[in-house]
Amino acid sequence: KLAYLQMRAQNWKPARALGTLRNTMVFATGNAHAQLMLVGEAPGYDEERLQEPFVGRAGQKLNQILAAANLRREDVYISNICKFRPDMGPNQGMSNRAPSDEEIAACLPIILAEIRAIQPACIICLGGTAAKGLLGSGASVASLRGKWFDCQGVPVRVTYHPSYLLRNDTLPAKRAVWEDFLAVLEQMKLNITPRQRRFFLPATS
Numbered sequence: 176k177l178a179y180l181q182m183r184a185q186n187w188k189p190a191r192a193l194g195t196l197r198n199t200m201v202f203a204t205g206n207a208h209a210q211l212m213l214v215g216e217a218p219g220y221d222e223e224r225l226q227e228p229f230v231g232r233a234g235q236k237l238n239q240i241l242a243a244a245n246l247r248r249e250d251v252y253i254s255n256i257c258k259f260r261p262d263m264g265p266n267q268g269m270s271n272r273a274p275s276d277e278e279i280a281a282c283l284p285i286i287l288a289e290i291r292a293i294q295p296a297c298i299i300c301l302g303g304t305a306a307k308g309l310l311g312s313g314a315s316v317a318s319l320r321g322k323w324f325d326c327q328g329v330p331v332r333v334t335y336h337p338s339y340l341l342r343n344d345t346l347p348a349k350r351a352v353w354e355d356f357l358a359v360l361e362q363m364k365l366n367i368t369p370r371q372r373r374f375f376l377p378a379t380s
């Protein structure tokens with residue numbers, strides 16, 4: 176099913192017809208039988224070059240979060256709302272931009288089909304763009320956090336994008352993302368150690 180979807184994505188006319196997305200299609204990575212699915216925004220410079228989601232700096236941050244949760248990339252399924260790097264013209268260089276509402280809408284059928292193929296126990300939207308696509312809500316991540324939503328029958332949680340942590344390397348920001356992951360681990364009935372529960376809490380004297 177995924178191989179078929181990947182082929183459909185490669186030739187996905189609604190996205191190509193926009194003329195605002197770059198040519199290289201970046202599909203997904205990880206485990207087709209995963210219980211947990213992570214959905215990001217769109218490939219950036221590094222992801223386009225290596226044709227794999229979350230392999231740049233945001234990907235390294237994501238790997239750290241997964242390691243703290245005792246998960247590896249191979250244990251989860253990692254994909255993006257938009258399968259093509261949004262175009263910024265001939266002088267784009269290494270710059271990236273978020274996909275527009277039209278670009279999100281054009282690619283949405285692909286990620287929805289991936290969800291039906293994977294049938295995960297839980298989905299995490301990494302950032303507001305993923306939430307906009309899967310939940311149809313343009314609300315801020317801050318206001319969407321801490322609640323369960325539904326996408327095609329699968330429970331969904333929203334958290335900050337890993338690149339937010341790169342820009343905002345503070346204890347409260349790390350703790351917020353970690354609380355979202357703890358809620359997901361609980362939902363999936365995975366073991367959480369007392370040490371994991373305390374991660375990123377201010378030290379008490």
Ligand code: URA
Pocket residue numbers: 215216217218219222227228229230231233234255
């Ligand atoms: N940011 C995303 O949202 N997705 C990627 O694949 C890489 C960076």
